[in-house]
Amino acid sequence: MAGDFRAQVEALRPYLIRYASLELRNREAAEDAVQETLLAALAAESSFRGRSNLRTWLTGILKHKIVDSIRKSARERVPEDLDTGDLDQLFDDTGHWREPPQAWPEAALESKEFLAALDECLKRLPARTGQVFLLREHLGFETAEICKELGITPTHCWVLLYRARMSLRECLGKGWLDRR
Amino acid sequence: MKCREAAQLLSQAMDAKLPLWQRAALRLHLAICDACSNFGRQLAQLRRALGKGA
Numbered sequence: 001m002a003g004d005f006r007a008q009v010e011a012l013r014p015y016l017i018r019y020a021s022l023e024l025r026n027r028e029a030a031e032d033a034v035q036e037t038l039l040a041a042l043a044a045e046s047s048f049r050g051r052s053n054l055r056t057w058l059t060g061i062l063k064h065k066i067v068d069s070i071r072k073s074a075r076e077r078v079p080e081d082l083d084t085g086d087l088d089q090l091f092d093d094t095g096h097w098r099e100p101p102q103a104w105p106e107a108a109l110e111s112k113e114f115l116a117a118l119d120e121c122l123k124r125l126p127a128r129t130g131q132v133f134l135l136r137e138h139l140g141f142e143t144a145e146i147c148k149e150l151g152i153t154p155t156h157c158w159v160l161l162y163r164a165r166m167s168l169r170e171c172l173g174k175g176w177l178d179r180r
Numbered sequence: 181m182k183c184r185e186a187a188q189l190l191s192q193a194m195d196a197k198l199p200l201w202q203r204a205a206l207r208l209h210l211a212i213c214d215a216c217s218n219f220g221r222q223l224a225q226l227r228r229a230l231g232k233g234a
Binding site for chain 1 (some may be wrong): 184196228
């Protein structure tokens with residue numbers, strides 16, 4: 001039976017690596033986080049018993065490993081610019097949008113093309129900005145938790161989220177949404 | 181309120197409840213500004229797209 005469990009866990013490795021890669025954007029860090037997740041899972045087999053979905057359970061463990069990994073690398077990284085001057089450039093001297101946002105058609109957001117464009121635009125964000133944004137929007141952490149885990153101030157957190165959102169909507173708009 | 185402030189507040193509102201006076205000022209601005217209304221909807225659309233596990 002133990003062998004079965006190991007095989008089932010192992011079969012989910014590719015899925016977990018994709019998940020962690022999106023979040024960490026570093027193949028090596030993603031593989032490390034998944035490896036730690038699988039080891040933790042095998043050691044905790046008895047606590048899985050009775051739960052219905054192995055993938056959900058593993059993903060839950062992986063989320064914690066991802067946060068650990070980001071926390072570790074955050075200490076080594078130079079903080080990104082807190083200045084919002086670059087974003088203020090999107091507005092003219094009177095505070096109006098230079099290029100007013102257009103409505104995005106709901107139907108387009110369901111398409112594969114949109115998700116591919118979103119993935120591409122996410123990759124263009126500065127590393128920390130992208131991580132904070134994904135912790136918030138993809139993993140659903142509260143900003144207070146993100147600040148605490150990454151050891152950054154609430155203001156810094158807020159600026160990174162604002163920059164991520166502004167950059168993404170601009171990138172997606174330029175890509176194709178505004179042209180439809 | 182100018183669009184520049186409204187955009188920042190719309191982003192903040194995605195993460196925390198704004199003080200009452202800011203919410204009121206923002207609502208007034210959105211009532212007259214299509215661009216910021218579109219921006220606010222885009223933030224919600226991004227959230228939905230990623231929440232689905234993109």
